Amino acid sequence: MALVWSSALHLSPSTPPQTLTGDKLLLPQTALESLLSAAATAASQAAANQQTPAYDPASWDAPPRRNDSHQQQQQLPHPLTFRVTSLVTGRAAYAGIREFSADEGQVVLSNFLRESLALPIGTSTSSSNGSSPKPQEGDQDEDDVVEGPNGTRLKVEAVAIPKGTFARLRPLDAGYEEDWKPILENHLQKNFTTLAVNNILAIPRLSHQPGKDFKFLIDQVKPEGAEAICIVDTDLEVDIEPLNEEQAKESLRQRELRRHAESSSGGQINLDGPKEGTISDGNIVRFNLRSWDRSKPISISVPEEPVDILVSTDTMQGYPKLEEWTWARFDGSNPIVIPPDDLSIKTAKEVRISLQVYEQTLIDSNSKKPMPHPTKFLLSITQKTDQDSDEDEEMADAAATADSETCSNCKRSIPKRSMMLHQNFCFRNNILCRHGCGQVFKRGTELDHWHCTECKAFGLNTPEHDTYNKHMDIAHTARRCASCDYSAGSLSELAAHKTTTCAHKLILCRFCHLVVPQEEDTNFTAAITGLSPHETSCGGRTTNCHICERIVQLKNMEVHLKNHDLQRKSQLLPKICRNVNCTRTRTNDNQQIGLCSVCFGPLYSSQYDPTNQALARRAELRYLTQLLKGCGKPWCLNEMCKTGRVNRKPSLPVIPSKEATVLVKSLVTKEGLLGGYTSHPLHFCVDETISKRKHLAEMLSLTEDSRGSGGWAIEWCTKAVESVALEATDELDTVNKAREWLEKFGVKRDE
Ligand SMILES: [Zn+2]
Ligand SMILES: [Zn+2]
Ligand SMILES: [Zn+2]
Ligand SMILES: [Zn+2]
Ligand SMILES: [Zn+2]
Ligand SMILES: [Zn+2]
Ligand SMILES: [Zn+2]
Ligand SMILES: [Zn+2]
Known part of the structure; x- marks a missing residue:
């Protein structure tokens, strides 16, 4: 309604x-x-x-009371x-x-x-009129x-709006790129309940560049014919299609501009050997490492000086960028070594490596230098324990000392026999740095060698690479986070911010499964709950539990389902009617005999019967009638019924009346009858429906569960068939539904 x-x-x-x-x-x-x-x-x-649905009120799985x-x-x-x-x-x-x-x-x-x-x-409407004075109170306007x-x-x-399944958006601005989709989806999800055809969406860029909102026309929605669709709690497929060919070309051109042709493509890398490649300025080549020995440190090295190494793991979205990385090397010296106990590497499934050549224009935007040639690189990832490397060094030392000496000027190891010759040359041409860095360079190039006045770094400028300015830019230049205005003293500080606390850091939300900004941790709950601020609010959304249909917050769902599971496993076996041919779960525990009310019916009498004499007699009579006359039902398979014995395959011989009388006597003793569920079974004929259910339940109990383990006891199968029988359309449907029921509510043999 x-x-x-x-x-x-x-x-x-x-x-x-x-x-x-x-x-x-x-x-x-x-x-x-x-x-x-x-x-x-x-x-x-x-x-x-709506009629109240028929369900067993004593059963634990009664649906929640909707009325x-x-x-x-x-x-x-x-x-x-x-x-x-x-x-x-x-x-x-x-x-x-x-x-x-x-x-x-x-x-x-x-x-x-x-x-x-x-x-x-x-x-306001009134002030926007500008010159026209605010209407006085009581002023009787015609348009009042x-x-x-x-x-x-x-x-x-x-109004009820149909749930949307599809929306086609057309970008109205050039320069649209694929990686826009998650931002767009996130924006829609956060800010919109509905989408109506022919409206124009203006979506701000993440970096808050003013006037650069992206405009999209809502071109088409599905279900078809709907004027508007609801986009909350739906699996909306968003399709983004450029407006026309012209615009598509423009988009492509812009993207192509950013992509230089001469760079390697990167890809997966293993520990088995180094990878060669080329890289051009301002470009990034990406690699990923999927398997490594987790007990050893990972060493990532590129001997080529101009190549920077940026490293992160899959705990972050995407590959490392200039301002987003966990480990980095910009000075072309040592390899990056990640110890195995580093928190970031412990939980990682993948190590992601970006190689870049620092763009000189970033330092001096006026420099009109021609684009240098692509730089070659040799990326190698190795895993050595400390001991390994020690041994290597010792061996190298041993080899060096055997027949060589260290030059007192350049500190290089020189073969003994050529030392004189070398020093002749060395003292004339080479200069050892006066600042004590141990570097030697050609006389005349000493001005290209620099030492930072703010830290211990030093380096050498080359015609292609202004390493001093690069160092100053990376290590000693304040930067602002483009997303949130956080100001950092250096690039590494900014990278630390962007990969940890920045509100715009992208995460894969465990609830909506979208890549979204993590948002600001205003209540400082992230450290306690382990949920990002976005996830805290996203997980606050509710959904209906598929088992009990109650409304549950997404973030509580895991615990909620665990409770269901505990409750499920703690259940006792369902009690089934003591009649072996019957499949009714007993809901009437008042009578001791252990039969369901239908099977008990014919044995019941309103007579005063304190010694149960009458009960035993009626049971005996029923048994004898079955054995000697039979029930005559074509579906009967009761082994204690003449008809049933004939119907069975192979059929059983008819029991002569004398033997029958003896046999029955032992089954209908007062003690045996009143022993209830724990005593021997009883054998009464049942109707066709029950007979069929019995067959289905037996089939179910013989098969295993969907994961190939344990399966369910006959009691659970019987209860499952009974629970779903009324809503099932045929036998196959009954089996399928019963299996579903068992997965949700039943307890397996091995649980
Ligand atoms: Zn020397
Ligand atoms: Zn120096
Ligand atoms: Zn410095
Ligand atoms: Zn930020
Ligand atoms: Zn979410
Ligand atoms: Zn539930
Ligand atoms: Zn029964
Ligand atoms: Zn029968």
Whole structure:
């Protein structure tokens, strides 16, 4: 039964608050009250039209009581969606609700909604008129009905909007790129409840570049024919299609500009040997390492000086970039060594490596140097324990000392026999650095060698690479985070910020499974809960538990399901009627005999029978009738029934009356009968339905569960068949549904 609610409200004269984004509106508190009562009316009408489902109230898996009046009143449709119509122009827009906090009689609309309704943006209706004075109170304007002193009158009505399955968006700006999709999806999810055809979405870029909002036209939605779709709790497929060929070309051209042709493609790398490649300035070559010995350090080296190494793991989204990395090397010296106990590497499944050549234009944007040739590199990843490397060094030392000496000028190891010759040359041409770095360089090039005044770094400038300025730029230049304005003293500080606390760091949300910014940790809960701020709010969304149908917050679902599992496993075997041919679960424990009420029926008598004499006699009579006359039912397979014995395959011989009398006597002793469930079984004929269920339950108990283990005891299978039999269409359907039921509620033999 659909919710029927509408209200005529004035557009609030105040500017919409910043938080009112997307297609959201604010309604007054009284709207909530009238919506709730409208929902209660709708629900009670629905309840009246619907019969209470038949279920076993004693059974633990009874469905939640939906006709609880309190719950009913609180149940507003989720999400609530509205159509807002301007009573002036007749234009309409679709909206979702942010909260019920508007002033009485007023509605606050987001700028997006104002634009859709052709209302002035971001300012009050009265002040936007500029020169015209504010209408006085009591001033009887002709248009008072629609354009009163309180602003435009709008009709707001609750409407059910179909859940969207598909939306086609067309970018209205050039330069659209594929990696836009997650940002777009995230923006829609956060800010919109509905999407209406022919509206224009303006999505801000993550980096907050002003005036650079990306505009998309909502070109088509599905289900087809819908004017608007609801995009909350749906699996919306978003398709982004360039507007026309011209624009597609422009997009492509822009992308191509950023991609230099002469770079290696990177890819997967192993520990088995180094990889060769080339890389051009301002470009990045990416590698990933998937398997390594987790007890040893990983050493990543590229001997080529101009090549920077940036390393991160799959705990971060994407590959490392200039400002986002966990380990990096910019000075072309030592390899990066990641110890095995580093927290970041312990949980990682993949090590990601980006190689880049620092773009000289980043340092001096006016430099008009021609693009240098692509740089060759040799990337090698090795794993050596400390001992290994010690041994190597010792061996190298040993080899060196055997027949060579160290030059006192350049400190290089020189063969003894040529030392004189070398030093002759060395003292004339080579200079050892005066700052004590141990470097030797040609006389005349000493000005290219530099020592940083702020740290211990030193280096050598070459015609291609201004290493001093690169060092200053990387190590001693303050930078701002483009996403959140955080200011960092150096690149490594910025990288640490961007990979840890930055609100715009992308994460893969475990609840909505989208790549989204983690958001700001305002309450400092991330460290305690292990959830990013986005996940904390995203996990606050609710869904219906597939077992009990109760509404559960996503973040509590794991615990909730664990509870179900504990509850499930702690169940006792269901009790089945003591009649071996019967499959009814006993709901009547009053009578000691252990039969279901149907099987017990014929044995019941209202006579006073304190010694159960009469009960035993009736049981005996029933047994004898079965054995001597038979029940005559074509489906009967009861081994204690003449008909059943004939029907069985292979059939059993008829029991002569004398033997039958003896046999039955032992089955109907008072003790045996009253021994109940734990005593010997009883054998009474049953109707066709029960007979079929028995067969299905036996089949189920013989098969294993879907994971090939244990399977379920006959008692559980019997209960499963009984639980699903009424809603199943045929035998195959019964088996399938019973199996589903068992997976949800049953306890396996090996659990
Ligand atoms: Zn020397
Ligand atoms: Zn030096
Ligand atoms: Zn320095
Ligand atoms: Zn930031
Ligand atoms: Zn999420
Ligand atoms: Zn549940
Ligand atoms: Zn029974
Ligand atoms: Zn029978």
